[in-house]
Amino acid sequence: MSQTLLRVTNLAKSFGWYTVFHNVNFILSTGEKAALVGPNGVGKSTLFRILAGLDEPTFGSVTYLSDRVTCGYLPQYPEFGPAATAVAVLSAEEAMLGAAARATAAEALARFGFSGADANLPAEHLSGGQKTRLALARIWLSLPDLLLLDEPTNHLDYEGIAWLEGFVRDYPHTVLVISHDRYFLNQVAGRILELSPNGITAYNGNYDNYRQQKEAAFQQQLRNYTNTQREIKRIEAAIDRQMRWFLAAHRRAGQHDFYRSKAKKGAQRAKATIKRLERLKERSVEKPKAQAAISLQLDQEQRTGNRVFLATDLGHAYSRPLFRHADFAILHGEKVGIIGPNGAGKTTLLRLLLGEEQPTWGNVWRTPSLRPGYLEQEMESLDLSATLLDGVLSLLPVRTPEGRQRTCYLLASFLFPQETWCKPLQALSYGERKRVALIRLLLCGYNVLVLDEPTNHLDLPAREKLEEALRAYDGTILVVSHDRYLIQNVCTKVLCIRDERIEVYPGTFNEYMNWRRAQEAVRHSRQRTT
Incomplete structure (x- = not known):
């Protein structure tokens, strides 16, 4: 059974008066392959920087299994010196790691597809896909316990993405990835963490499983809301009937003690029903809202020739x-x-x-x-x-x-x-x-x-x-x-x-x-x- 690698508790991040997210709670297990998703601007990259120790949360904590846990972080836009070559970058990383290096720079160059010519190209002449592979090679030299990948499929072609899928699946430790590539998420993710301003919701399975579970949960919430509102209306109608019966019975009773007592009991039943209604309203939730999304409808085109x-x-x-x-x-x-x-x-x-x-x-x-x-x-x-x-x-x-x-x-x-x-x-x-x-x-x-x-x-x-x-x-x-x-x-x-x-x-x-x-x-x- 896998162990917990890190635990995130009540995490929040604000910039001045603006709160990006709060109440973020989740765990990652050793060897897990998970994905972090959410709309643009919700703070996914900010959360990654906090997990990597590059930024501080406004509130809450990130607790690792032990002090020896290592973390590798691939940002959306990896940076190298403009004149730095793949050979120089990886050789410098190997020297810095010393005995902690899990492989040599030459092994990393070969594994990540840098031929003799490409290995000596200045970083400013590398393609976006090559820069991503070079950044991954630099991280791979230390084989960290937690690998954080922020939009790693950016700039990669189909063959590059297929290679990355294999790399993530075969990676021996924990991987958490941010990606908008749904096909990629289907291939590599075993759990989806959806970030919103109010916290994180976890879904087991890949992207397709996440979409199905999210839609099923929304429909269940909608049914619960509809049933609660129907019950509220039924109780309100019952209260209305009881109160009308009480008022009519009170008028007819006059000074007759028996009928006055009977009317009083009707009023008590109405009060008990009102209290039941109040408790139900307290427990009821707001109507669930579908996630805000663009409304896109293409006008049907004017006919061209065949x-x-x-x-x-x-x-x-x-x-x-x-x-x-x-x-x-x-x-x-x-x-x-x-x-x-x-x-x-x-x-x-x-x-x-x-x-x-x-x-x-x-x-x-x-x-x-x-x-x-x-x-x-x-x-x-x-x-x-x-x-x-x-x-x-x-x-x-x-x-x-x-x-x-x-x-x-x-x-x-x-x-x-x-x-x-x-x-x-x-x-x-x-x-x-x-x-x-x-x-x-x-x-x-x-x-x-x-x-x-x-x-x-x-x-x-x-x-x-x-x-x-x-x-x-x-x-x-x-x-x-x-x-x-x-x-x-x-x-x-x-x-x-x-x-x-x-x-x-x-x-x-x-x-x-x-x-x-x-x-x-x-x-x-x-x-x-x-």
Whole structure:
């Protein structure tokens, strides 16, 4: 039976007058793999910093099993000196650990995929995924008893995330991870801790189990509330009948002692019922409220022709070829997921299809009725100096009262209270900016949606609402995403860029991956026979 590794008791954190969270209580066991979830801004990263000893709680305590328990913390954005190389970072960590190092820098380099060339690249030239792996390698050298991973799937491609899943599952000690990647959580989490401003609720199982249990608990609370309110109304009706009977009996009794006594007993019964009602109201709870989430409904598109894009012998290169000799069509109503490793050319393919770049080889035909709405990964089209309201209104060709009213409705639907509408966009978090970009997408009558990493920086409730809206949309969608949950549940066709070519598969993400594994098995079998 596993032992308790740490216990968190009545933890609270405030910044000035603002309380981020309070009444946080939970335990972690040795060897456990758990996930911390919650909406943006609820304090997940703050809680991690407290657990790692980098910040102090306002109230409460974090108690470890013993003084010898070690903790490794991977922040969202790992920092290294700009000129530091992977070799230098890991060698310095090995020297600092001394006899406590569980492996050598050379072993860490090999295990975490740093080849000779990559190992000597300055950190400023490493990709986001490489920086994440380097930070994990540095932590792995000490093999801490508790591993805290804050959004570790950021910047990782599918192969990188699959590698990370194996790393977390095989890690010999306790892991607590913050992630908005639902597929990843399904693969690695054995327990979900949901953080809210009022504490933590624990759910056994992975992400899907958590969603089912949370919905079942909400429905049970709603039934309990409904039954209690029904009982309150029944008792109030009984009190009303008893009081009316008492008043009528009291008037009829006059000076007759027998009837006056009978009326008095009726009044006592009414008083007892009133006390029962008061006790029931004291025990009753407020009506449970569903978690606040964005309200997202995509306008149904204006019909394009049956064929939206046609690529013929398409290819593109920068310093090296990304892909070549690609032939495919995208038809009206198709929802196409574009996948591939980092640097394969996914965003470039979107820009080629939209005509924002010219191909090195081949050509792209577009339907003359094309009106694409493009959500860029880095949201370059946002003017960060504009206010929230003006940043959305600027898309309208003419500012009419109706346009302003629809804009205000969308801002409220996306959980922007009116007091925030005058904030500059640069003061918003990345998640809030992503919501602004989605609002801008909804304001104009586009007939094709082109989305580059649309779930980046969105919390779990927002991702689910976006997924629902995309599933219900009747038009054509092209989406680049590392969110496998989104690709699987929305897309009906897959374009995979790998090995300088584009594979086209008419099916879901899971069907494509099964087909790909089958193809690789056949190829390996042929290699063995030859």
